[in-house]
Amino acid sequence: MSGGGAGRGDAAVSRRAGAAARAALRTLPGRIRVRQGISRVRVSFWPVVQASLAAGVAYGIATFVLGHSQPFFAAVAAWVCLGFSFDRELRKVAEVAVGVALGVALGDLMVHVIGSGWWQIALVMAISATLARFLDRGPLVTIQAGVQAGVVVGLPASVATNGAVGRWTDALVGGGVALLVALITPGDPRRRIRSLAQEATRELALTLESVARGLRDGDADELAAALVRGRAAEKVLEDWHDVATKSDEIARVSVNRVHRAEITRLAAQAVLVDRAMRSVRVLARRVPATLRSLGMLEEDDTDHRVAAVPLSGGMPAPPTVDPEVDPVADLVVRYAHGVRLLASALGSGTGLAQARDALAEVAHDVDPRSLGEGHWQVQSLVLLLRSPVVDTLEAAGLSPDEARDSLPEM
Known part of the structure; x- marks a missing residue:
């Protein structure tokens, strides 16, 4: 009897050990993904800090130097241009800056001429993308021109508090700050x-x-x-x-x-x-x-x-x-x-x-x-x-x- 009881006890221990092993196996992919995620955060930490500081600096310049009350596009332009990786090519940053400035300029112009609405967004994005394709063969200019133009037209008119070219100058400030950061901190x-x-x-x-x-x-x-x-x-x-x-x-x-x-x-x-x-x-x-x-x-x-x-x-x-x-x-x-x-x-x-x-x-x-x-x-x-x-x-x-x-x- 004691031998049979010991056998059943050992079998129960074996089953629990097997269940624990299978549970650990099921969680292994999750643990690997967590470790890989931590590695990505570690690699991107300083680029993210740089881009965030650049966005704040651009916002501050547009606020205190240009006197703009809500220079939203200054911060957005700086962030978009720099991204979150060390491999920042000066040409790539410049392409994004041009695309952002072009899109914001055309969006501002079209808002003051034809107003805002569904067909205005479609029209201004098409015009911005077409003009960007004419100016540069790279996809970054075209994408950013269309996106930023659509954002400008889609925002309520109350946001445009700094004149007809206010948001465009904000975008120029953001792009300029991003180019400066890319120049003084060359990526490897x-x-x-x-x-x-x-x-x-x-x-x-x-x-x-x-x-x-x-x-x-x-x-x-x-x-x-x-x-x-x-x-x-x-x-x-x-x-x-x-x-x-x-x-x-x-x-x-x-x-x-x-x-x-x-x-x-x-x-x-x-x-x-x-x-x-x-x-x-x-x-x-x-x-x-x-x-x-x-x-x-x-x-x-x-x-x-x-x-x-x-x-x-x-x-x-x-x-x-x-x-x-x-x-x-x-x-x-x-x-x-x-x-x-x-x-x-x-x-x-x-x-x-x-x-x-x-x-x-x-x-x-x-x-x-x-x-x-x-x-x-x-x-x-x-x-x-x-x-x-x-x-x-x-x-x-x-x-x-x-x-x-x-x-x-x-």
Whole structure:
């Protein structure tokens, strides 16, 4: 009786532990999104402070120097022109300033000529956008001209308290303050790209560490968490690639062209790390089947997740370390360490030599003939590691041929 009671108690503990693990797994994407949100706030904090102060300064100039009572468009123009990122190109700021000033001027003019209403808004936005397209090929001028003209016409006439050109001069003040701020605080687009690169590459390292823990401990929840983490990292990987690509295009014709070589490299590294992450997700999906083939896991038909093999007495046993799997788990841990070094180097903009050396040592040991010999399922895991290792070696500075040559011959 006591043995049966102990068995039921252990089963209840096991069920509670499984429920807790599944609950933690469900909250993992939310935790990752929160961390990514905090990272975005950290990167954008000072640009937001600068734009906010510029809006206040523009409002103050229009109030105390021009004598305007409600210089709303001075603050709006400064904020819109500067935005909330460090990669402020002087031409881009100037385009937005011209678009804002043009839209406000045409809106003010049309309000005094034809008044306000639904058809007046449609007409003034069409005229503003057409004129902006004639003056400049960039989309920013056109968008801002149409938006600001529509806002001016849509606001009640009581807001226009500073004469026929009051709102236009307010917009000029805001645009001028924004241009001054952009001139004296030149942005370095590498700052944001490096931050995204570090965050995305660190997610790859964390995913690898989850795979290693799941592989060594026979932990199905850990392996599922690795997949969830890998999928959740797609957004930051996309942001890294998009920001780097756009910055590379801008650097061709801007003062940041001196940084173009690094920006171009960061854009290429984004593609390589994304490829490595996709391969690691394939590895994480393959591990449970391998562990089941070794008798470390079995399929639980009740909740369709992988569970530890029970002993003959019915009590679940902690998974034992398989002599074939453990070296592979160690290799994945070493690989994760090399990826962490790569993330640190990408984030700081320093040399990649330390990460490259660590990853090269891992590459030399990714040999299915020495790991998992006689167990083709284990050897398949080693084979799956070869592709992401090559990708991260290329991201660390090796050429494609050099990265492939780092692997043992098959």
